[in-house]
Amino acid sequence: MSTVTKPYHIGRKISRIRELKDMKQEALAQALGTNQQAVSAMENSETIDEEKLIDVAKALGVTVEAIKNFSEESMISYFNTFNDNSTANGLVNNANHCTFNPLDKLVESFEENKKLYERLLQAEKDKIEYLEKLLHAK
Known part of the structure; x- marks a missing residue:
């Protein structure tokens, strides 16, 4: 068979x-x-x-x-x-190659997210502090 x-x-x-x-x-x-x-x-x-x-x-x-x-x-x-990594007219075709390290970009995005989270956390702390002041004022 x-x-x-x-x-x-x-x-x-x-x-x-x-x-x-x-x-x-x-x-x-x-x-x-x-x-x-x-x-x-x-x-x-x-x-x-x-x-x-x-x-x-x-x-x-x-x-x-x-x-x-x-x-x-x-x-x-x-x-x-x-x-296909062949050369054309003596020049290497780099159309499909990264010009940066993708891991570096990933680390950068994590750092940016961390900074945004810290700003958000600080804004929430400020809001809680303000509301506590309002409660104590009454």
Whole structure:
């Protein structure tokens, strides 16, 4: 028995595209005007009629050709282009690199929050002191 997946299992392709779009079966079912069980059955079938495929493509926000031509390998190579550190014209492409230390920014935000909390605490203490003065004055 072979564990190799068939190259043209349209249901699996729909399922993977839906997962990559972080969409649940229930959401796709609602967009198609059907129920979750129907979407599950569709994702388990090897073929789907063209009209239904057009509706699924619209619901997923992709083209019918994108569903038909979908492959895990093409997605891996697509996402790897975001981590390409090649040079262009001798210059390094720094478009995806931080120019600051994220931990430093995190520490700065904690310090700022601490200062704001201390100011709020002092304002509350001042308010309590003022109210106590008013009570003692009566």
